[in-house]
Amino acid sequence: MERTLVLIKPDGVQRRLVGNIITRFEQRGLFIRAMKFLKLDLKQAEQHYSVHKDKPFFRSLIEYITSGPIVAMIVEGNNSISVVRGMCGATDGSKAAPGTIRGDFCTSIQNNLIHASDSEESYQHEHKIYFSNTEILDWRYIDEELI
Ligand code: CMP
Numbered sequence: 001m002e003r004t005l006v007l008i009k010p011d012g013v014q015r016r017l018v019g020n021i022i023t024r025f026e027q028r029g030l031f032i033r034a035m036k037f038l039k040l041d042l043k044q045a046e047q048h049y050s051v052h053k054d055k056p057f058f059r060s061l062i063e064y065i066t067s068g069p070i071v072a073m074i075v076e077g078n079n080s081i082s083v084v085r086g087m088c089g090a091t092d093g094s095k096a097a098p099g100t101i102r103g104d105f106c107t108s109i110q111n112n113l114i115h116a117s118d119s120e121e122s123y124q125h126e127h128k129i130y131f132s133n134t135e136i137l138d139w140r141y142i143d144e145e146l147i
Pocket of ligand 1: 052057061091109110111112114115116
């Protein structure tokens with residue numbers, strides 16, 4: 001199984017979509033191994049989005065992601081990186097397919113509700129910003145074998 005780092009961004013929290021989004025992951029048969037409600041500081045935000053530091057939208061992105069609380073999660077499952085990215089939909093909400101999280105709830109390219117790691121390398125970079133090893137719980141749902 002594979003792990004991915006998911007953030008419900010400040011607009012997702014403000015718009016009370018936390019429950020809806022987590023329910024989708026639960027119902028898909030993905031397993032939550034860690035979860036936290038937090039407000040990113042500037043250093044953490046710049047670290048998370050360091051690959052975008054030369055993009056014209058970088059400062060605006062940092063302002064947005066630090067504007068309010070977020071939910072951070074580590075989600076595990078078969079091919080979870082691509083499964084979760086598929087559930088999120090295209091980065092640009094206006095191009096995201098209906099049925100995806102962005103396609104159902106947003107049209108913005110920046111304020112796009114959710115972030116999910118796009119590769120194992122990104123997961124390795126990102127998850128350490130949010131969770132220490134002891135915060136990633138070693139536990140199993142009773143029906144994991146079935147799912
Ligand atoms: P995310 O999947 O978290 O990865 C990088 C983020 O940058 C992206 O979601 C958007 O929130 C934001 N982003 C990507 N492209 C643009 C853009 N062209 N203009 C503004 N924000 C963007």
